[in-house]
Amino acid sequence: MPRVIGSAVSIVGALVLGQAAVEAGLVSTPTVVIIGFTAIASLTVSSPEMNMSLIFPRFIFLILGGTLGLLGIANGMMIFIMSLIAKRSFGVPYMGPLAPLSVNELPDVLVRTPLKNMVNRPKLITWRQSLRRKI
Numbered sequence: 001m002p003r004v005i006g007s008a009v010s011i012v013g014a015l016v017l018g019q020a021a022v023e024a025g026l027v028s029t030p031t032v033v034i035i036g037f038t039a040i041a042s043l044t045v046s047s048p049e050m051n052m053s054l055i056f057p058r059f060i061f062l063i064l065g066g067t068l069g070l071l072g073i074a075n076g077m078m079i080f081i082m083s084l085i086a087k088r089s090f091g092v093p094y095m096g097p098l099a100p101l102s103v104n105e106l107p108d109v110l111v112r113t114p115l116k117n118m119v120n121r122p123k124l125i126t127w128r129q130s131l132r133r134k135i
């Protein structure tokens with residue numbers, strides 16, 4: 001609990017310093033708002049390891065946004081999504097049925113389909129039998 005409270009207090013302190021920087025004309029108001037939103041959103045990640053893994057991409061997007069503006073963030077997101085599409089895990093595309101598109105498996109992307117409704121195996125996984133076993 002003290003870690004979360006300490007993080008929250010440091011975020012409030014950073015926002016106060018950000019307000020002073022805006023009044024001094026060093027940074028713009030949207031920059032402080034975006035950085036504040038990012039800091040508050042970082043508190044939603046419960047695992048410290050996961051939070052640490054998000055620091056590097058956060059700085060990359062912050063630098064891209066600071067130098068190139070919205071175009072930099074859009075290009076950074078495009079490159080990030082393209083790198084996710086190019087990855088493979090155990091020989092299967094990381095983005096699953098979304099890229100390459102597999103229409104038969106789309107109902108199982110956002111919400112898990114009940115097991116009794118799953119009749120065929122995923123086409124991206126090579127298997128001898130295309131039908132699943134009965135449960």
